[in-house]
Amino acid sequence: xxIVTLNSVSKSxxxxxxxxxxxxALTPGEVVALIGRSGSGKSTLLRCVNALERVQSGKIVVDxxxxxxxxxxxxxxxxxxxxxxxxxxLFPHYTAEGNITIALTVxxxxxxxxxxxxxxxxxxxxxLADKAASFPHQLSGGxxxxxxxxxxxxxxxxxxLFDEVTSALDPELKDEVLGVMEGLAAGGMxxxxxxxxxxxxxDVAHRVVFMHGGRIHEEGPPKKLFSAPExxxxxxxxxxxx
Amino acid sequence: xxxxxNWFDVLFLLKAAGWTVLLTIxxxxxGSLLGGIIAVMRVSALAPLRVAAIAYIQVLQGIPxxxxxxxxxxxLSLFGISVPGFFAAGLALSLHSSAFLSDIxxxxxxxIPRAQWEGSAAIGMSRFEQLRYIIVPQAVRVAIPPTVGFxxxxxxxxxxxxxxxxxxxxxxxxxxxxxxxxxxxxxxxVALIYFALCIPLSILSRHMERSLARRLNVHxxxxxxx
Ligand SMILES: Nc1ncnc2c1ncn2[C@@H]1O[C@H](COP(=O)(O)OP(=O)(O)OP(=O)(O)O)[C@@H](O)[C@H]1O
Ligand SMILES: [Mg+2]
Numbered sequence: 236x237x238i239v240t241l242n243s244v245s246k247s248x249x250x251x252x253x254x255x256x257x258x259x260a261l262t263p264g265e266v267v268a269l270i271g272r273s274g275s276g277k278s279t280l281l282r283c284v285n286a287l288e289r290v291q292s293g294k295i296v297v298d299x300x301x302x303x304x305x306x307x308x309x310x311x312x313x314x315x316x317x318x319x320x321x322x323x324x325l326f327p328h329y330t331a332e333g334n335i336t337i338a339l340t341v342x343x344x345x346x347x348x349x350x351x352x353x354x355x356x357x358x359x360x361x362x363l364a365d366k367a368a369s370f371p372h373q374l375s376g377g378x379x380x381x382x383x384x385x386x387x388x389x390x391x392x393x394x395x396l397f398d399e400v401t402s403a404l405d406p407e408l409k410d411e412v413l414g415v416m417e418g419l420a421a422g423g424m425x426x427x428x429x430x431x432x433x434x435x436x437x438d439v440a441h442r443v444v445f446m447h448g449g450r451i452h453e454e455g456p457p458k459k460l461f462s463a464p465e466x467x468x469x470x471x472x473x474x475x476x477x
Numbered sequence: 478x479x480x481x482x483n484w485f486d487v488l489f490l491l492k493a494a495g496w497t498v499l500l501t502i503x504x505x506x507x508g509s510l511l512g513g514i515i516a517v518m519r520v521s522a523l524a525p526l527r528v529a530a531i532a533y534i535q536v537l538q539g540i541p542x543x544x545x546x547x548x549x550x551x552x553l554s555l556f557g558i559s560v561p562g563f564f565a566a567g568l569a570l571s572l573h574s575s576a577f578l579s580d581i582x583x584x585x586x587x588x589i590p591r592a593q594w595e596g597s598a599a600i601g602m603s604r605f606e607q608l609r610y611i612i613v614p615q616a617v618r619v620a621i622p623p624t625v626g627f628x629x630x631x632x633x634x635x636x637x638x639x640x641x642x643x644x645x646x647x648x649x650x651x652x653x654x655x656x657x658x659x660x661x662x663x664x665x666x667v668a669l670i671y672f673a674l675c676i677p678l679s680i681l682s683r684h685m686e687r688s689l690a691r692r693l694n695v696h697x698x699x700x701x702x703x
Binding site for chain 2: 285287309310311312313314317318320322323324325326327328337338341342383386387390
């Protein structure tokens with residue numbers, strides 16, 4: 236049984252097709268790394284999974300929620316699917332803890348005191364228990380990114396989406412964020428991650444999906460895909476990256 | 478024979494200044510309530526609401542305040558509703574300021590980075606919750622200086638209410654001048670009173686900006702784009 240299913244999903248902006256008949260299914264606990272050139276549709280694919288973007292055709296189902304139905308319960312969907320962006324997107328007028336409690340009290344109607352406990356635990360999980368009272372601008376990029384991961388986790392999602400979450404970070408800050416993601420994967424979280432960190436994709440992902448021109452061009456286990464790519468496009472992509 | 482400008486005239490002017498203040502307050506409160514709704518409509522996800530808000534703003538901004546005053550005053554009496562000058566002026570100024578305030582506030586709402594909308598949508602907030610908890614609190618601080626600037630111009634714009642016979646500070650000045658014919662003294666005093674009304678607003682604005690910056694802690698978010 237898969238927890239995320241994309242069935243022949245197509246999407247275009249105006250007349251420009253961005254996703255073409257993409258089909259993909261994840262079993263619970265599976266970690267899929269999305270790779271591909273800039274503009275190949277990786278971010279768009281992620282954003283369709285939690286309905287930040289609407290698709291023109293095809294069907295997406297996440298944990299029994301039909302995402303592509305016009306009457307989809309977005310509030311429930313977004314508690315089921317967490318997303319973390321490259322640009323953190325923390326709320327600057329709330330502390331690290333406040334960023335998490337606001338999500339819980341407003342969206343999940345959790346009582347304030349309980350929300351604080353959950354927030355503390357979530358910050359603990361990403362190694363930032365001591366930064367609960369800090370405002371985003373007082374945190375480093377890596378710390379902000381970990382807070383935004385904690386914010387998503389606090390809603391107890393079943394699927395996590397990561398869109399190049401380490402791209403904006405200095406090399407020495409990448410590892411702390413990647414470490415958190417590795418821990419999540421080891422804990423059995425279903426994840427789709429767009430990444431340019433090929434070593435990370437190889438070590439953590441169960442499957443790598445190479446996107447090209449809005450299609451899934453090639454996919455397979457990381458070892459096989461990286462060592463013996465079949466299509467010339469992937470060969471070229473890998474040659475450029477490594 | 479003219480009487481000379483004396484303390485009773487000053488008192489008369491101060492009392493009229495009270496009406497100017499009251500008219501400004503009415504126009505601001507009325508304009509804020511209406512303008513707040515229009516501003517939110519203006520950034521709505523629903524196209525018809527946006528179009529309605531744009532039309533409202535365009536029409537009201539395109540008609541001189543003087544005409545709006547005439548239209549409310551005489552328009553209402555055309556329907557057999559005879560209203561006191563204060564009511565007509567308060568209504569016209571409220572409508573006028575709602576159009577300008579909503580436009581100012583729309584700009585402030587739009588100045589909040591898209592990432593804030595996206596981040597709050599991604600955790601499951603509804604459109605209303607996004608505005609209530611994430612967007613508006615950040616927009617308020619941006620909105621204070623232009624809003625106070627607008628109130629200051631409104632204090633002065635209330636003088637147009639004299640045209641429909643309402644005696645506020647400017648009209649009172651004319652009356653006193655007609656009786657004393659000491660224009661420099663009379664209008665000098667009137668000008669001083671206007672000035673005294675506006676200065677505290679600017680000081681209050683700076684004070685509020687600072688205390689809100691402390692409370693909301695957003696003083697770097699615009700530069701950082703988060
Ligand atoms: N809001 C939008 N309006 C119009 N076109 C868009 C929009 N968002 C993305 N696109 C286009 O869709 C295509 C796919 O974009 P997408 O962001 O999914 O690519 P990506 O694979 O994530 O690239 P990158 O590695 O640079 O992040 C691009 O050609 C882009 O220009
Ligand atoms: Mg992208």
